[in-house]
Amino acid sequence: xxVVVTLIVIVFFAACMEAPNVNMxxxxxxxxxxxxxxxxxxxxxxxxxxxxxxxxLNADYIVQNRNLLPQIIxxxxxxxxxxxxxxxxxxxPSNNKLTDAELTALVNFVEFRFAKSTQLLSAxxxxxxLRK
Amino acid sequence: xxxxxxxxxxxxxxxxxxxxxxxxxxxxxxxxxSTQNKLPILGNRVAEEKIIDGELVVDTIYQTIPAFSLLxxxxxxxxxxxxxxxxxxxxxxxxxxxxxxxxxxKEMIRVYEKFKENNQVVILSHTIDPDxxxxxxxxxxxxxxxxxxxxxxxxxxxxxxxxxxxxxxYYASAAVDSTEPGGFxxxxxxxxxxxxxxxxxxxxxxxxxxxxxxxxxMDILLKEQ
Numbered sequence: 001x002x003v004v005v006t007l008i009v010i011v012f013f014a015a016c017m018e019a020p021n022v023n024m025x026x027x028x029x030x031x032x033x034x035x036x037x038x039x040x041x042x043x044x045x046x047x048x049x050x051x052x053x054x055x056x057l058n059a060d061y062i063v064q065n066r067n068l069l070p071q072i073i074x075x076x077x078x079x080x081x082x083x084x085x086x087x088x089x090x091x092x093p094s095n096n097k098l099t100d101a102e103l104t105a106l107v108n109f110v111e112f113r114f115a116k117s118t119q120l121l122s123a124x125x126x127x128x129x130l131r132k
Numbered sequence: 133x134x135x136x137x138x139x140x141x142x143x144x145x146x147x148x149x150x151x152x153x154x155x156x157x158x159x160x161x162x163x164x165x166s167t168q169n170k171l172p173i174l175g176n177r178v179a180e181e182k183i184i185d186g187e188l189v190v191d192t193i194y195q196t197i198p199a200f201s202l203l204x205x206x207x208x209x210x211x212x213x214x215x216x217x218x219x220x221x222x223x224x225x226x227x228x229x230x231x232x233x234x235x236x237x238k239e240m241i242r243v244y245e246k247f248k249e250n251n252q253v254v255i256l257s258h259t260i261d262p263d264x265x266x267x268x269x270x271x272x273x274x275x276x277x278x279x280x281x282x283x284x285x286x287x288x289x290x291x292x293x294x295x296x297x298x299x300x301x302y303y304a305s306a307a308v309d310s311t312e313p314g315g316f317x318x319x320x321x322x323x324x325x326x327x328x329x330x331x332x333x334x335x336x337x338x339x340x341x342x343x344x345x346x347x348x349x350m351d352i353l354l355k356e357q
Contacts, residue, residue: 041234049238051276089272093230093313 026120030109033102037095038110046114052090054083056114063115070103070126100127169352171324171332174303197301197329202258202289205270205281210256212329219353220254221346222323223337224298224306226261227273230313232320236337237277240322244284246347252354255284258294260306260318303334322346326353 034042042048046057056062061083062069076094080087098106104126111117121129175195182189201211221243225233240255247253259265265273270286279286289297291308298304302323309317324333324346333349336342 040231043238049234050241050278052237052273053234091228 026105027109027112029102030105030107031113033098033106034109034113037098037106041092046110051086051088054081054086054088056110059083059114062110066111067129067132069107069110070100070129071132073103073106074098074130100130103130170356171326171349171352173326174331174334194328194330197325197331198297200289200293200297200301202287202294203267204285204287205267205274207267210285210287215254215256215325215329217327218252218254219327219350220256220325221350222256222258222302222304222325223321224258224260224294224302224304224318226259226314226316226318227265227269228261228314229316232338236320236322239337239340239343240284241277242343243322243347243350244279247350248280248283250354251283253283253350255279256287257284258287258289258298260291260294260298260316262288262291262294302331324349324353326356 035044041053042056043053046055048055054061061081065072072092073095075096077092080089082088101123104121104123107126108120112120173194177195178193180191180193182191197212199212201209204210221240223236223240225236227233237257240257244255259270265288267288270288271281274281274284274286277284287294295306298306298318302321304319304321304323306316306318308315320337322335322337322343323331324335326332332353333346335346
């Protein structure tokens, strides 16, 4: 009896772990994309470069403009922005070859790693944000 | 019995001292050796025969940086005279470069931070996109990197002049290439030049370990007479 109860508990926990595990795989894919497309400028630690490239780490801009992130990554950024009180005007190049699914993984990685967010976006919601 | 023990202890101490002394000498020896490292002189060289006081003397003439005349971010003329008697590091970039330049600039900040108190050291960053990188834009860029604009200068010149200087003077490459992200292709080298304007080393400006080596070599070069 005791063995059965233990097994049930283990299965229950495993089921609970399932959801975050899937998301972590998603984030890991985002990390690979980050290292290919973003790391040269925004750096491994997300701190950016001097006053040339804005930081992602603890950036108020990310928290305040969550819904814009997929668009910004896809189309680049050509106007001045202010991040944590510092104005940046370096153009960010577009990444228009990334698919909706890749953008989802990338945004989720950036949110998770640099904005400490655990509210991850679904691919559908990213597609919707991109159509806006 | 006690006397003998004392003797043995004394001997042990002596041996231990001598080992320490030998190790110390060895260490000093290796230090001296490393500071005596000489950097190679890159480029072509020709032997020139001269007659001095009736005697035939063979002199080696090394390749030097060709004459250049460019403007820095403050519209001040910079030429070979500006860097005369100083060692300098040169690189080629453009401000809108999406690939290797940001990382090169991050590495160059490290070089600048290490040598910024030393007036024997200059850094020359040449733009290869003179149409987009105007002087005011270069000034803003320098400012944003934290460069003072005197020791670390951002140089502007006509495309043809800068590309020729890159290739013939610094063994670097720069070309317009519309298939490349950003529209240009260029090498990411940091080129170390000595007080006689001879190239003494080329380092990968995107590699932290290579840039560490550059900074060690700069110290060696600064000690050279």
